[in-house]
Amino acid sequence: MAFQLPDARAGLSAALTADATDPLANLRTQFVIADPSIVYFDGNSLGRMPAMTAEHLHHVIHTEWADGLIRGWGRGWYEAPARVGDKIAQLIGAAPGQVIACDSTSVNLYKCVMAALHARPGRTQIVSDALNFPSDLYIMQGAIAQFGHRHTLQLVHSRDHEITVDLHDLEALITKETALVSLSHVTFKSGFIYDMQRITAKAHEVGALVIWDLSHSVGAVPMLLDAWNVDMVIGCGYKYLNGGPGAPAFLYINKHIQDELESPIWGWFGQKAPFAFDLAYAPAAGIGRFLAGTPPMLSLSALERSVDMIVDVGIDAIRAKSMLITEYMIQLYDAHLAPLGFSLGSPRDATIRGSHVSIRHPLGYQINQALIAEQNVIPDFREPDNLRLGLSPLTTSYAEIWHGVDRIRDTVVRGLHLKYPATRKAVT
């Protein structure tokens, strides 16, 4: 039977039929689903654990570390950042030699922002948006401080309550004064996908550099970094790449500019001959200069295996399912949640929507608490009123989406959320 998007009014049986005909349904069995009654809508924040990860790490610990000891560096560890990077490159339209898996997303952004500001002396502006992940903005603010407050951070604002940005508004900010345009490819609250090609071209027209944060797109949304001549990207290993909590992140530097750019962290792994132990630093040729120190081999090994799995599935098949599951979520929202005072916090147009759907409610903070405590549903709350529902194409089933929406509806209809505090806790 050919796959058909389930009818949102048809109930659980239609969702189960969709699962039975979904070409990617089997992938869910390759992950640990410890408690099948949990509806997990947070794979965009911490991806589920692939079943083979435990087995693989067991091997790495016992064979590569315990038996191999320091010889591991000569048996593939040393090359791991570039090797894993080349695998991630296949998901983002990049040829080999331009991606390394290393450090955290934040540290990689810092390295790229500092490199960009050095490479564009005399320019006074960084352009970003008010939808960006705040930590990215903090890093840009920190870089501005380190450059002696010579730059200003220009933020374009949304005209539709933080769902999208009008690209004309953004383009109007990009001028000959712009050193750098730095944005999230998919925004963390609404899931809006920027037109990366168009904004990159606009930045280049005025001589600026671009850095895209792929944290919410890598492994879910395809892109063509080389063909679009993107300068730099950074991205996260623990969301749709399923590398595990705090997994190494990655960065891409276009081969055309690698040798012009300088990392602000002059560590030995980025030195041209680390084992010569020269007292003076000289950068490695190419992408390697953006490494700083010793890679975390256990977590890098876990990431490598999950990336292998994703590359095997193929990013286009993943994107096709992502568009269908987010569409189904929105149809269920229209049928069951919109009448209860929710509004949609994500684009309706699937071509500009990533793999999470935000639904907004004035009591969203309390609803989120009730869902976790009483309904076995794990979403994320994002201020001021977003329940962010992350749908991970490898692991989220149609039935899971149906149950999730049903439990959200049930929570609000029965007023379960009303007993939870509206006062924000420092850590949620």
Ligand SMILES: Cc1ncc(COP(=O)(O)O)c(C=O)c1O
């Ligand atoms: C869009 C985006 N950028 C950057 C980060 C920061 O990542 P890290 O804390 O791993 O450095 C996150 C974390 O969730 C994120 O969502």
